[in-house]
Ligand code: PHE
């Protein structure tokens with residue numbers, strides 16, 4: 001393991017490489033214990049850089065031989081670098097050959113070349129290629145690759161790499177070979193190979209431009225029946241990128257391969273995407289609606305990287321959001337377009353914003369806060385964050401909204417015209433969008449807009465409205481500020497698009513006319529806040545309006561507005577913007593929950609929710625026009641994490657207790673309505689994963705959970721019985737898991753037999769067993785009963801910490817997704833967490849460092865949690881041989 005050299009890399013230290021690598025020929029003799037790699041490169045000096053030695057990166061490699069122009073040469077090993085000083089002078093290309101070996105079966109980090117099951121896989125982003133051979137392992141060095149794979153034919157019948165298969169055949173001793181040639185230049189992080197016993201679902205397609213392509217989804221032989229949805233998603237993604245952005249597939253063959261051992265979701269290697277099985281395999285019997293939606297979105301995401309990432313890549317890793325923020329924006333738009341109806345699009349938008357606010361806002365307020373384009377890192381793997389991905393996507397979305405849909409398409413066109421085949425920066429992207437739209441507010445405020453890339457922290461926007469009945473004007477004053485973040489005490493104003501509408505007291509949309517305008521222009525518009533404080537006056541306003549601000553969540557900010565309860569109820573009942581309609585309900589719930597948390601009064605069994613709120617929720621639930629998916633979102637209370645984020649000092653048990661009390665009250669007082677909702681929305685019949693039917697299942701599932709929860713106190717046995725029946729006879733995994741979750745969530749006696757039966761039914765399906773672990777680790781805590789069962793599950797024969805999916809399903813579900821159970825006053829949750837971080841760090845630092853983030857927000861905890869958390873973090877930090885990954889996270893947490 002790499003350790004002890006935790007030096008930070010600085011963005012401003014960037015220097016162009018001293019050498020270019022024009023082409024690479026790699027020859028692999030694959031063997032799990034000892035794989036031989038011959039790397040033959042053509043290099044030349046970069047004439048723009050002063051002559052200097054060649055320094056190649058390498059990690060955990062055994063070096064056998066180095067030849068320059070076919071002859072032996074002198075070299076040095078300095079740390080993790082191979083240094084060559086006596087290279088030909090001048091700018092002529094020369095040939096360098098390096099022979100190394102590595103041990104894939106000892107590679108537990110799953111970075112570089114590793115073995116999963118009996119199959120070889122690679123993972124090279126960000127810096128895994130150097131674990132395969134010595135190289136200029138940086139994204140701005142783009143080379144042509146030719147790859148020769150050799151292996152035992154019986155054990156590794158399938159040999160894959162990037163690009164086109166140019167030759168294959170048999171060799172002596174039962175071995176065989178395949179030669180692959182990638183027609184496109186690429187950085188080393190996009191290299192991939194796969195070798196093993198795999199089978200493929202194949203599909204021939206013809207693009208709009210009339211070109212033929214072969215699509216393949218490669219899986220283990222038993223999994224072929226679970227690949228239809230992934231293939232459909234791939235075909236949909238290809239068609240979408242052609243229609244929406246005019247971007248076509250640039251390869252004859254495009255492959256997806258699934259592996260059950262993967263640190264992340266999936267990887268966009270050129271023409272050979274490697275996926276976590278979780279984002280490939282699905283049948284209605286084994287995967288939920290959420291799984292189907294995730295597969296569509298991740299398959300789309302990786303495919304879209306083919307242009308935004310592979311054709312145009314990052315100059316250095318500080319520019320990571322150049323490809324990730326943009327590609328997340330693209331996959332979000334793809335999913336919205338696939339969802340279809342305006343209301344289904346809004347549901348997707350709400351889900352995305354929920355992720356941003358429950359995961360990214362806390363990150364931006366915590367010790368790991370960093371700009372979308374960071375300035376420094378110790379371990380780049382720690383910067384694959386919700387800030388780079390989700391906030392980065394919001395920053396692209398703001399650009400899209402500021403220049404309009406067509407303007408953005410033109411900007412993308414210009415971006416590819418300028419930068420295709422190059423490694424560029426976030427600045428280059430914004431510049432292209434702005435240059436294609438010179439009259440847009442983006443171009444007008446470009447310098448200030450770029451602060452979204454350089455300044456960390458979530459801006460706060462305060463809105464203050466003033467109605468003047470005599471003058472018939474409504475004056476809106478917007479002020480912005482942004483809290484200090486590590487290394488950035490003071491912030492400059494951001495450019496914040498605020499989409500808004502005004503509602504009359506009866507809820508209808510008012511026409512909008514700003515002072516100085518001749519006539520009203522529509523019912524919605526976007527104000528561009530670019531100073532610390534700006535005032536806008538609307539004229540011809542006949543009544544005191546209710547402002548609907550930040551529609552569609554038009555900027556990633558915290559909006560503060562002193563709404564009255566009555567105004568929020570008006571927005572909840574009438575806002576034409578579905579996002580803000582949902583948001584109004586969340587604000588009401590938040591307000592009630594925060595008051596109860598602050599009050600210290602006992603909440604169990606008490607009626608905390610006022611009748612008006614319960615009635616409003618009933619109106620939404622029973623609404624004849626609203627979609628089921630939207631209702632499910634409105635009827636779901638803000639999460640414990642989101643509630644905690646609103647507090648200066650957090651008593652996690654109080655937050656848990658209050659939220660549970662509110663849930664119980666909603667279950668009790670809407671009992672008849674939940675029963676109605678279940679009867680109306682639960683369905684049998686053919687399964688389809690589309691937005692409308694999955695929305696119905698989501699609402700029916702919530703209803704069942706609420707009915708079982710209420711049965712807990714009422715003593716009702718009817719609904720738990722019905723739920724158990726549903727669990728047994730469900731025709732799909734969504735309904736089955738919802739029923740199981742309802743029983744487990746209510747802590748009903750039927751939960752145990754149901755869990756046993758579920759395990760029995762699905763014991764051979766790893767992804768379903770992951771759900772089984774996750775459900776138990778994530779269930780509602782009652783008197784500290786979750787941790788003992790998590791500890792017992794750690795000893796279950798199916799548990800294996802080395803498999804990232806399994807570790808996530810049990811350990812992460814408990815430590816990072818179940819605050820009520822994790823934040824125990826006896827600190828046992830934190831002790832368990834520290835033990836698991838250390839255990840993971842011994843073999844997989846990337847996964848360990850993610851778990852290490854679970855206590856990021858420790859400094860805001862009330863006592864005794866605060867001291868206990870600090871102690872647990874300090875215990876990890878005190879370990880001498882920590883990885884750089886975990887060291888960076890705990891050092892920042894304690895700073
Ligand atoms: N680049 C991948 C994606 O976003 C994520 C990833 C990063 C996967 C690093 C593996 C390792 O699609």
Ligand code: ZN
Nearest residue numbers: 301305324327
């Ligand atoms: Zn990505």
